[in-house]
Amino acid sequence: MSTIPNPLVATCHCKAFRLSFTAPIENVTRCTCTFCSKRGALWAYGKPEHLTIERAGDDVVYAVGESPNRHHHCGRCGCTLYSETPDWSTGTADMSKPSVSVNAALFDNVVGHDLPTVVLDGKNLW
Numbered sequence: 001m002s003t004i005p006n007p008l009v010a011t012c013h014c015k016a017f018r019l020s021f022t023a024p025i026e027n028v029t030r031c032t033c034t035f036c037s038k039r040g041a042l043w044a045y046g047k048p049e050h051l052t053i054e055r056a057g058d059d060v061v062y063a064v065g066e067s068p069n070r071h072h073h074c075g076r077c078g079c080t081l082y083s084e085t086p087d088w089s090t091g092t093a094d095m096s097k098p099s100v101s102v103n104a105a106l107f108d109n110v111v112g113h114d115l116p117t118v119v120l121d122g123k124n125l126w
Contacts, residue, residue, distance in 0.1 A: 004115065007052075008044065010106035012079035016057025019082065021102045023050035028104040028115045033122030035064065035071070039080045042112050043101040051082060051100045068093050079106060 004026075010019040023046025030042055058075030070084040080103045087097035104112030 005109045008102070008110060009108045010081070010102055011108055012057070012074040012077050012081060012106060014057070014074065014077035016055070016076050017053070017074050017081055018055035019102060019106070020052040020054055021046060021050055023047065026116065027118050028112060029118050029120050031120040031122040033125075036122060040105065041080045042104040042115075042117065043083075044104045044112075045099060045101050048084070048098050048100050051102060068095065079103070081106065
């Protein structure tokens with residue numbers, strides 16, 4: 001495995017969005033919850049300051065009920081772009097520690113599906 005580039009560049013299928021992601025990553029996460037598995041997303045995690053939206057198209061934001069998680073999608077081609085979430089490490093939403101996750105399947109300068117992958121059993125955790 002070669003070195004993971006930094007920044008990672010992600011674009012949606014129609015190229016309306018271009019994201020730059022500078023978080024140091026060693027792996028990506030494949031979550032088995034219903035949302036992630038139905039979207040087919042692989043997540044690379046970081047802090048909000050690691051994500052730069054260099055080009056933005058029509059942003060569609062989805063949230064499940066009253067969840068603080070915000071999932072961004074391209075309004076033109078429908079690709080899952082990134083999510084904004086609080087820190088969930090204690091089991092509750094800690095809004096003082098926001099996080100972002102970029103869909104690694106959209107990376108242009110590395111094949112996200114070739115990165116080391118950790119499976120998160122979201123189907124049974126929540």
